[in-house]
Amino acid sequence: MIKVLFIAKTNINTDGRILNQINILKNNFKNLKIDFILFPDKEKTINLGERVTFHIINTKIRNIKFLRPFTVIDFTLKAYKRIKKIKPEIIHAQDSAIVIPVLLYRIFSRKKFFLIYDDHELPNENESVFNKFFYRIEKRLMKKSDAIIFANEERQDYLREKYILKNNLYHFLNLPYSNLEEDKNSMPDNYKELLQKIDTEINNGITFIIHQGPMKVERGREKLAAFAKKLPEGNKLLLLGGSKEDFEKIKDEYKLNNNKFLFVGNIDYKYLTFFWKRGKASVVMYLPTYINNRLCAPNRLYLSYFLQIPTIVNKDNIVLSTFIQQNNCGLTIEDYHDNPKSFLQKLMNIEIEVKNTNSLLLNEEDKLTSVYKESKLF
Numbered sequence: 001m002i003k004v005l006f007i008a009k010t011n012i013n014t015d016g017r018i019l020n021q022i023n024i025l026k027n028n029f030k031n032l033k034i035d036f037i038l039f040p041d042k043e044k045t046i047n048l049g050e051r052v053t054f055h056i057i058n059t060k061i062r063n064i065k066f067l068r069p070f071t072v073i074d075f076t077l078k079a080y081k082r083i084k085k086i087k088p089e090i091i092h093a094q095d096s097a098i099v100i101p102v103l104l105y106r107i108f109s110r111k112k113f114f115l116i117y118d119d120h121e122l123p124n125e126n127e128s129v130f131n132k133f134f135y136r137i138e139k140r141l142m143k144k145s146d147a148i149i150f151a152n153e154e155r156q157d158y159l160r161e162k163y164i165l166k167n168n169l170y171h172f173l174n175l176p177y178s179n180l181e182e183d184k185n186s187m188p189d190n191y192k193e194l195l196q197k198i199d200t201e202i203n204n205g206i207t208f209i210i211h212q213g214p215m216k217v218e219r220g221r222e223k224l225a226a227f228a229k230k231l232p233e234g235n236k237l238l239l240l241g242g243s244k245e246d247f248e249k250i251k252d253e254y255k256l257n258n259n260k261f262l263f264v265g266n267i268d269y270k271y272l273t274f275f276w277k278r279g280k281a282s283v284v285m286y287l288p289t290y291i292n293n294r295l296c297a298p299n300r301l302y303l304s305y306f307l308q309i310p311t312i313v314n315k316d317n318i319v320l321s322t323f324i325q326q327n328n329c330g331l332t333i334e335d336y337h338d339n340p341k342s343f344l345q346k347l348m349n350i351e352i353e354v355k356n357t358n359s360l361l362l363n364e365e366d367k368l369t370s371v372y373k374e375s376k377l378f
Helices: 016-028 065-086 096-108 129-144 153-163 189-203 221-229 244-254 269-276 299-306 318-327 340-348 357-373
Strands: 002-010 032-040 052-056 090-094 114-118 147-150 168-171 207-212 235-240 261-265 279-283 311-313 330-332
Touching: 002 016, 002 065, 002 096, 016 032, 016 269, 016 357, 032 065, 032 096, 065 096, 090 096, 096 129, 114 129, 129 153, 147 153, 147 357, 153 168, 168 357, 189 207, 189 261, 189 269, 207 269, 207 299, 221 235, 221 244, 235 269, 244 261, 269 279, 269 299, 279 340, 299 311, 299 318, 311 318, 318 330, 330 340
Parallel strands: 002 032, 002 090, 032 052, 090 114, 114 147, 147 168, 207 235, 207 279, 235 261, 279 311, 311 330
Antiparallel strands: none
């Protein structure tokens, strides 16, 4: 068996990008075994089968901002020792939080291995000194990688020019690769109860518009609050992801009416589409203030499109507005305020024609397997 190491800091239960990559690799390479060094943002509850072994790294100090350097040192030492013990033939490093132990192993390991760097986020113009330090290390790791994967072509082109990258570069879109009809029988009871609550409201005449993820400033929080205030009777925002505490703070800050929302919170990735299918529209916004948002690659944009759910985006984000124009799959929020009721009617009457989904999925899967074949181990 070929030993592949994934390493990431994430909530693996909801990280669709990584989960999809693992499924694609397992389906295409039967002689592949994955060790996964995980620095968990949330407790791992998901089971990925016998060919994926998790190595959970816990640090003595966590989530205390001014002690963050000690957390980094603790994680780095533990992760580096674990990598040395595993002795992988391929390392698939997932984003900047884990770059230090991987770079150290690249520099000091006598064992030859194939290094893939998967870039999830671009360095913004307003990063803290600490984050700038990480991005400098990330740049060095990129230069030493055998292949780099980006979330879309725009990000790939941007960093190729900025860093003068000469590696093998790929972009792998955050599409909904897994079956959109998951088995409801294995669903936790609390999810079933939430769905029943949603269905009851739908039966009572409520139309849900989905917003997935935390209501951050850079995700158009102010625009979303203004949108909610003008929502016509019979419409609600269905909030997937984010914390209830943050939601309550935002409601107070913008003086929002509670009856305009149904808060659900985080949903494990494998059950996410059950909730999305209750929506008649979605909202996906990223302000163009910083480069990471201007060149965004949100999985929920593609999920909404694949499920033929029309999407509301902000016009000043070129990536989002171009996507809905090219695919005739949504409207811009700037056109909402003059006549919200007419806007929503027009939005929900859009007939989305999703073309060549299978070929698009296969093309992206081929990109990922091509990266691994570059190692000459398959």
